[in-house]
Amino acid sequence: MCVCYRLSERNVVEIIIKLRELNLLEVYHTDDGKEYITPNQLCREIHDEAIINGGRVSITDLVPILAVDHSLVEKQTQVLVASQPDLHFLLGQLLTKEYLDGVAEEINEKLQQLGTITIGELVKRYDLPGEFMEEVVRKRLKSIIRGQQDSSDSRVLYTEGFQKSLFFSETEKLITSHRISGILTGNRQITQANYLPGIYTRTQNNWVDNFFKQNGYLEFQALRRLEIPNPESHIKHHYKDYDLTFMGDVCVGPGLRDQVEASIDDAILRATWVDIYPLLPSVFSIDECSQLVELCLRRRSEAGGGRRGDAGGRVVGGTVVVSDVLITRLSEHLTQLMPQRAKAAVDRGAFKEQVSSGKVRMDDDDGGKKDKKDDRRKRAAGGKSGGGTQGRETKTKATKNKGRGKRQATHDSDSDDEHKQKHNQDSKLVEFLSAEEMKTEVTNFPELEDCPEDVLEELAGDLLRPLTQHFQEVARGVFQATLNAEGWERRRRTHQQLQDKVLALLTTIKLSEKSLKVFDEDMQVQLRRHLLRTQCTELVNELLLYLAHQSHINLPDNPDLTPEMRVKIIQKLDEDTSPPLLSVNKTLVGAGLEEFHKAVDEAVAAAGIMLKKKDNKKDRQVLLSHRAALLEQLAASLDAPLTLRLACLVLFQTVTGNMLHASGKFVPHVLAFLKTHLPDAHFITLHQYQELVIKSLTSKGDNEEESSIKLELERLAPTVKEIAITFKKTTGGSQTTEE
Known part of the structure; x- marks a missing residue:
């Protein structure tokens, strides 16, 4: 009894895989994963597809049709070609004998029509290699293709009859024996060869001579219409003794050229203009x-x-010649408009903004300006009569202008870049006239009447840049006169105010720094950073605002200088002032004051401020003034956090004899320091007040609790103020209060 078992698809797949591993079965897996195909079947399908496609098919086209990997299709195609000599595989395509026979029939039809055909033409038409194409033709000559190969060139086919290759030798014999008159052209190339009868050549030359004599020029296109294939060579050979000028598609003789030169001479001598184009x-x-x-x-x-x-x-507009004298008159006419327009630019502040941005320098001599700056620095930092922030003597060294020599050395190699930069700068200068206004002025100039519009526009564009540059000099003179009129007394007062403010800030920073030693190292770092962000930053801002004003740099009213704004201002300062300001500005983001002290001396000197020696009497005055200011603020304070901070600062100065510059976040640390220096009752009151301040700042919106805290703060505020105001430190170490 026969038992049949039905296998699942999975079992079948596993069996096939096992048979393939044992080399008992050779099949290919299709791209869609649903079928297997044997090599023989794949060969049959490839052959069938080739027949379906007319005997020629690309492997690339077979891949999606057969759903088999490209490499497998190519492999089996080669196997198929090896087994069937009538098939050919080249350039990734399968060709059948039937397809090649059809190609041969088409070649025969074309050959009978034209009489001759080349293998190169067939290669282009059928997109097959030349050697293969020649082999296909050679195998089918005398059978499908009724023709023969040229004995001198196997790549040329022709029908039975007179061989074209014999044309040259036979024609030359006829010309040499004077049986015919003429010449052969085309360098013995069949596709380019021509026979020109003698009478035809004489007629051509007569026409060329007559036209040149009457018009003074020859047009190449006209000679081509006469079937002269190389007009330039023909003219040079025919008129080898003439002074001719070749340009574009025409040849100009001396007669026409002399006419053009005469017209140009006349325009230049009469100081006018001439358009040559209509004359030609x-x-x-x-x-x-x-x-x-x-x-x-x-x-x-x-x-x-x-x-x-x-x-x-x-030359303007390509064909118009304008006399230099006429251009000079036009420039002088436009220059007369400059003073009034320069005054208007200065009055509306446009030129000042340009000076502020650094596009125009007000100093005529960089060296002279540098000498003045060096003298000012020497006076500010020099000798035993002055000193830095620590009262030390300062030596100054003469410095060379490093940038000047380098720029001079690289001038030639960078000339193109400098020209581009200068062009970009010119585009940002205060306008003398806009492009449209310049064109209007040029158009209205009487001596340019009837001049073409495009020429006027180009002439206006050519004059715009040099006149704009000259206008800057005129505007600079007007601006300088305006600055002189403002008087020097106001500038002197401004500089004195800056000096007083800077010296006061330097003293405050020095005195504040001394008070940091009573705290631990971590707290000292934080307090130094706070000092850099406040007092030190204020000092640098004062210097920058003053120097920006002196350099005519536009700034908004009451500017709040950010680090980015400070860097932008420094970059606009001159090369002598910007380095020290940039150095001191970098120290503001550090954690120590040593680098700041090193850099601030040069920055202060750059502003022309004289630094004085250490003065203990002056220091005491600053401390007294600072304490008085704190007490005044404390008496007027109605804000609990501010009252606590001011009270702690006053008490700190009373205890240590030094001022402390600290924000509200440092109050707990200051109060902790004061604990050992205050009577217990005073410290308890201050500590209680501090806890109430913290509660008021962190309360969660409980109105009843907030009211209670507020009342308690108001009750303790007078006591806190009284402690700060009346406390004195005795020399014996005990603390007392004034009665």
């Missing part, structure tokens, strides 16, 4: 006319004798 024949293009004008001007400038001292001309 219509066959001349704009480019050809422009080349001819440039040539005539160059010949004129190279000529000697009486022309050497003549005025010149400028």
Whole structure:
């Protein structure tokens, strides 16, 4: 009894995989994963597809049709070609004998129509290699293709009859024996060869001679219409003794060129302009006319004798020549408009903004300005009569202008970049006239009446930049006169105010730094950072605002200088002032004051401020003034956190004899320090007040609790103020209060 078992798909797959591993079965897996195909079946399907596609199919096209990997299709195609000699596989394509026979039939039809055909033409048409194409043709000659190969060139096919390759030898024999009159052209190439009868050549030359004699030029296109294939070579050979000028698609003789030169001479001598384009024949293009004008001007400038001292001309719009004298008159006319427009630019502040941005320097001599700055620094930091923040003597050294020599050395190599930068800077300068206004002024100039509009526009554009540069000098003179009119007394007062403010800040910073030693190292670092962010930053801001004003840098009213704004201002300062300001600005983000003290001396000197020696009497006055200011603020304070901070600062100065610059977050640390220096009752009151302040700042919105805290703060505030105001430290170490 026969038992049948039904296998699942999974079992079948496993069996096939096992058979493939044992080399008992060779199948290929399709791309969709649903079928297996044997190599023989794949070969049959490849052959079938080739037949379906007319006997020629690409492997790339078979891959999606057969759903088999490209490499497998290519492999089996090669196996198929190896087993069937009538199949061919090249350039990734499968070709059948039937397809090649069809190609041969098409070649035969074309050959019978034309009489000749080349293998190169067939390669382009059928997109097959030349050697293969030649083999296909050779195998089918005399059978499908009714023709033969040229014995001198196997890549040429022709039908039975006269061979074209014999044309050259037979024709040359006829010309040599004078049986025919003419010449052969085309360098013995069948596709380019021509026979020109003698009478035809004589007729061509007669037409060319007559046209050149009447018009003074020759157009290449006209000669091509006469079937002269290389007009330039023909003209050079035919007129080898003439002084001809070739440009573009025309040849100009001396007669026409002399006419153009005469017109240019007349315009230059009469200080006017002339457009050459309408004077030339219509066959001349704009480019050809422009080349001819440039040539005539160059010949004129190279000529000697009486022309050497003549005025010149400028080509505008390619074909218009404008006398240099006329351009000079136009420039002088426009220059007369400058003073009034310069005054208007200064009055509305546009020129000052330009000076502030650094686009225009007010100093005529960089060296002279540098000497003045060096003198000012020497006076500010020099000798035994002055000193730095610590009262030390300061030596000054003469410095060289490092940038000048370097720029001079690289001037030649960087000339292109400098020209681009200068062009960009010019585009940002205060305008003398806008492009449209400049064009209007040039158009309205009487001596340019009837001039083409594009020429006027180009002429206006050429004049805009040099006149804008000259306008800057005029505007600078007006601006300088305005500055002088403001008087020097106001500047002197401003500098004195800056000096007083800077010296006061330096003293405050020094005295505040002394008080930090009573705290631990971590707290000292935090207090130094706070000092850098406040007093030190205020000092640097004062210097920058003053120098920005002196350098005419525009700033908003009452500016709040951020680190980014400070860097931008420093970058706009001159090369002598910016380095020390940049150095001291970098120290503001540090954690120590040593670097700040080192850098601040040079920054202060750059502003022309004289630093004084250490003065203990002056220090005591600053301390008294500071304490008085704290007491005044304390008496007027109605804010509990502020009252607590001011009371702690006053008590700290009373206990240590030094001022302390600290924000509210440092109050707990200050109060902890004061604990050992205050009577217990005073400390308990201050500590209680501190806890109430903390509760008031951290309360969660309980109105009843907030009211209770507020009442208790108001009750203790007078006591806290009284403790700060009346407390004195005795020399014996006990603390007392004033009665």
